[in-house]
Amino acid sequence: MSDQDQASGLRKWASLQRQQQEAEEGIDVAAAEHVPEPPLPPLTPEVALAEQPEAQAPPKPKIPLMVVGLPGSGAAQVSRVKARLGQWSSLGRNWAGEPDDWSIHIAMAETSDLAELCNQYNRWALWISSDADDFAAMYRTLRQLHERGGPRRLLALHEPHLPRQGLLDNLRGAAEYYLNMELLVLAR
Structure with a gap:
């Protein structure tokens, strides 16, 4: 078995163990694992312009x-x-x-x-x-x-x-x- 498969298996096993333990204690797993993301700062004109895709220059006339x-x-x-x-x-x-x-x-x-x-x-x-x-x-x-x-x-x-x-x-x-x-x- 490869190292990556072992690590993946161990993570699944640990997650399953944690969920069983929390279920026995009456903790809502989904709520406990939810970590709110910090709010994004408001867009400034510079940031808004930087996030827009660059406009393609019109083709040079022949x-x-x-x-x-x-x-x-x-x-x-x-x-x-x-x-x-x-x-x-x-x-x-x-x-x-x-x-x-x-x-x-x-x-x-x-x-x-x-x-x-x-x-x-x-x-x-x-x-x-x-x-x-x-x-x-x-x-x-x-x-x-x-x-x-x-x-x-x-x-x-x-x-x-x-x-x-x-x-x-x-x-x-x-x-x-x-x-x-x-x-x-x-x-x-």
């Missing part, structure tokens, strides 16, 4: 970002954009925050309600492929934005290792010179 230039739309494209933002965040770009801080929306430059979207959202980005052969497609996207009343300022969403010289500078220069658009290029 930053909307409209992205153009991606082939297609859907969860896979949103994941690509979040991965790119995560790369910048890991490089110490504080503005990128955490990828989940962003509400990514994929837009097509050909959409008929582009001007309405531009009025509704103020953060826009152009997805820039690292393939220089896609320069014409990226410029065409910028031209469509220009013609349809789209944003005049966009973040160049490119791979962190893509150098500023070459594709990024050429695209930025063409957007500024021919379309009066600002393409914000963030290169290392």
